[in-house]
Amino acid sequence: MKTLCVAALVLSLSSVCQPAPLACEKLLQPVDKAPDLSGRWYMIAISSSCILQLVSRVLLPSVHMEVTSKETPNVFDYLIKLKMHGLCSNETAQLLQENNKLFDVDSNNTADGEPDLLLQTGCSDCIITKGDSVLNVLILFSRRTNITAAELKEFETQAECLGLTKPQLLDSDHDFTNCLSNEDEEAVASLFRTIQQRLNDNFAISLKCIASESSLYYPKAAFEWAQETWASLW
Incomplete structure (x- = not known):
């Protein structure tokens, strides 16, 4: 599943201390049980490659997804809504869920390309996706518009375990009733x-x-x- 995404770079050129191996081993394990994807998911934070992080830091959008199931088992439609400095846009796509893996789908509703993995999280209403088909990217979604400091810290640790940059929090303004016109x-x-x-x-x-x-x-x-x-x- 390819989603837009954002993260701040660490300015120091020195090495970042890595979490304990056992902690990383647990945090980087895929989930055992596939979560229910239906409903709204807010993109809270993202950690990725340098270039993507920079773009996200500059644009600083708010993003959420509306996911709905289809008649075909495990296939979902999702609507991505993005708001950036008052301007809004949206895009629709489909995904296929196979246990702890999320695939793009082709016209026949079959898996297309490399999947994103759903990783372990201590947040009960969150999902964490890890993708590396094009860019290494780690994304935290939640049913809530904001998460706790402890939940964010856990996500930061997961990013460190993968050698990624410190996660960038996205904008939490999800009011799409006051969007400015793209013709303005x-x-x-x-x-x-x-x-x-x-x-x-x-x-x-x-x-x-x-x-x-x-x-x-x-x-x-x-x-x-x-x-x-x-x-x-x-």
């Missing part, structure tokens, strides 16, 4: 101004994100050059 030129212009400002504010994170996936022989010089170039663009 001022609203769209305001969105782009906000994105531009957040890109500027997160320049250091952007560069470290790029550098982390490159072999830079002269990182200080590259950093200074990129900083000057970035400033000239805006």
Whole structure:
């Protein structure tokens, strides 16, 4: 199941301490019993690769899914609703649930591609999906719009166990009755101004994100050059 998703990068270049192996072994186990997916699920937080985290940090959307079962067993329709700086959009798709695995489906309602795994969680009304078909991504959904500090801490530990970045909390504004029109030129212009400002504010994170996936022989010089170039663009 491919869903939009968001997370902040750790600015330190030093290694992150890993949780105890036994804790990781438990937290990274798939669920034993398939949960009931029907209903509304709020996307609370996401942890993923550097580039996806950066995009999510800049856009900071609110996202939730409306999942409904179909006549075909274990096949579900889901409506993804996204709100970003007052502008809203939605998209429909289908998924197939096989125990602790979630698949995209083709036109014949059969599994298509690599599945996302449903991982263990101590949160009674949450699901955690782990996908790695395109990007390594860990997503926490809940029936609630907010979760407790302890529940978030557990999710952060799962992300650490996978070597991912610290999870980014998404916006919790799920009021879709006051969306701005996509035809509102001022609203769209305001969105782009906000994105531009957040890109500027997160320049250091952007560069470290790029550098982390490159072999830079002269990182200080590259950093200074990129900083000057970035400033000239805006």
